[in-house]
Amino acid sequence: MSTILAARGVNKNFGAITAAADINAAIELDSVVGLIGANGAGKTTFINMITGYIKPDSGGIHYEGRDITALAPREITRLGILRSFQIPQLYGSLSVHENMLTALGIMLHNAGRGGFFSLSRARQNVPGHDAPAEEVAERILERFGLMEYRNRNTQVLPGGVRKLLDIALTLAARPRVLLLDEPTSGISAEEKFGIMEMVMKAMKAEGVTVIFVEHDMEVVSRFAGRVLAFYDGRIIADGRPDAVLGDPDVRRYVVGEPHGQDERAPRA
């Protein structure tokens, strides 16, 4: 198994707060990794450093063997590392279908810096895909079960559908690594699994390596092949879900269960 993304000796402090302390993690190609940890433990900082929005104080981020630590977020996106959002970021005044077309249109824009007056590339293949925008849009929407909402305006969609669309839009950019920020937050219990199934199936089909942040341990144990547990800026456990979730430190600091005779109230 080859490593597609790696953090080596990464440190980050915000004044007196340690957001990352000697983080080392190598993510394998095609794997699904879950990040767990209390709020403020360092998961979001980790993601932001991978996507380039925060620069580490020391250490490096490597992608496909290349050091991307100093790159601008936009460059990192173009290399194939994308993220989704906790609060779905959609084009509010457009329909689902138009959202997808817009995302694909951006790909066309990114590809052709010179073509200022080039006429409509509607019939060209979208860079990274093998078909023109209309076709690719249908394909992705189909994959995510969004066809029934195709012409609905995004503002009237239920929360779970908005989440799905937010994630589906990233596929327009043909990500190789996708960071999902709390994909099931705000989704009702019955819907969570269905949505994750849909997402993971699509990711597998597209050959995307997935890293997702989650607070719901059931979702984590069901879908992650590997789990990284964060606490106080450090990775305190790294391994298979059952192993990590059974780890006493993880149970104490992340899952929040009272520990033996030291009957402390669970952490928030």
Next chain:
Amino acid sequence: MKRDRMLFLLGAALAAVIAGGPLLPQWALFILTIAFAQGLVALGLMLLLRAGLVSFGQALYYCIGAYTAGGLGRAFGVSDVFLQMIAGAAMAALVAFVLGFLLAKYRGIFFGLLSLALSMILYGLIVKSEALGSTDGLNVARSTLFGVRPAADWVRYAVAVAAAFAGLGAATLVHLFLKTPLGRLAPAIKDNEIRVEYMGASVRYAIHVQYVIAATLAGVGGALAATTVGHIDPEMAYWTTSGEFIFIAILAGTGSVLAPFLGALLFGAIHGLAYDLSPHTWQMSLGTALLLVIVFLPEGLWSLFVRRRTA
């Protein structure tokens, strides 16, 4: 196909001006030319509006275009309309390129106020400058076209045709631009800039480019205005002038590239009619019309309406 229809319309409009022009009285040709000049500025505003930005200072570039054209005439004796327009456009584009680095970082009210401040800076400079004519302004020589000085009766017609070429030509170019991937970025930026940025596109670049385009169009408009009115003055950079352009852009809406010119014609009509009816209430008519359009005509203001106030 829709695209062909617009190009057809633009071509037809040009033909109408060329063919019908000689039949129009002088004052009508004047109004037509001014409509093209103002329409150009509004066309540029439309581009920015699509991206969610309202510039309160397009008068800056309008004035730059006008004074460049006028200056060319006074300093170098250049009175060719096309050369003046090109010079005005170039000067405006240059200034906008530089200022764009700053402005592309702002949104909403701050973008508006900064653009306002910049236009007022130019106003302040000209008003106190004797060399530039101060508050009286300067006169601009009669126009020539391609080295030919048209006979007195034909000058207005010639300038109107030149204006039509410039205006409709610009509209065609903008129409084509809006079909490119960059041109399509504006509504996405307006709707969710963060998303656009996270998909790897540079929002600042897109805004910068469209800002320069808008300025260039305004520069051409200013040059046209200078040559057709025969006079330039600092009022052209004042905030009330910017207000008129915004008014036209709002009347027009962002639906098509022909709209700003129709809007300018309509504005000219309201202005003229209202002023004739009662010189001291034409502003009231304007204000009322603006209010009605803003409140009741989503068509014209559709793009502004969709954005809600954030808490």
Next chain:
Amino acid sequence: MDQIGPVVVDGIIYSAWLFIAAVGLTLIYGVMKIVNVTHGSFYALGAYAGASAAGAWLARGYPPMLSYAVLLLAAVLVTLVFAPLIERGLLRFMYAKDEVVILLITYALFLILEDTIKLIWGVDPYFVAQPYALLGSFEIGGLRYPTYNLILVGLALVSGGGLAWILRGTRVGKLLLTVIHDPEMSRAMGVNVGRFYLVTFTFGSMLAAIAGSFTAPTVSVVPGLGVDVIVLSFAVVVIGGLGSVPGAALGAVIVGLARSVSVHYMPQVELFVIYSVMAVVLAFRPRGLFSLVEPRRI
């Protein structure tokens, strides 16, 4: 070197005028989050109302010393006629719209009011200089200044001090601060936000009208009086920070001194300097030099 005295005195007087003219604008923005172009209209309304009322008062031979009260009363009354009408009759239905759209609405209102003023007062200039001349002049450092200007300085101090006291010292003021920070929350707590908006709009506009009214004796009151004032007020308010009353004071002082310095040493750059400062502040600290503390955005 001995130019400094006159420069400072001129600057202070001009700053006082700027403060009264602009503070209402920043107050209205702070509370209602709208950039109010009709602010210039109220300045003009105050000027016309003050000039015509004082003119009539003096023409009837009433005590000239009371003409100052007439100026004040005229400004207050004209505001009470127009402001609630505008706020209740139109603006309150527009608050949900984008702030730029609201600005455009107030711009449309400004145009309407410009002509309304012409319809009411005609287009001939009003010149009522007596209240200005009446107080004579005083001397500082060998130069004479009209005593009337002290009224402006006094008004500025009173309104500035008064606002500060109201906002910090009274219960109403504290409620106003909650509305400034979070109208939704305040409404949920039972605060009558609508009424606060009405009062704020009226009060802020009244300050502009008072500025106009007390300026009337020093100028020839003509149509278009508000046009320059509105954009100058923008400059002052932006420099200090939209929504900040101390900011308006700071902005007024900066603009006042900048103008005074240029008028004395290099008059050609007077306006250039003022708007350049505005642009520079917008470029480097868009929220102004005294910005309201914004909640941290994640």
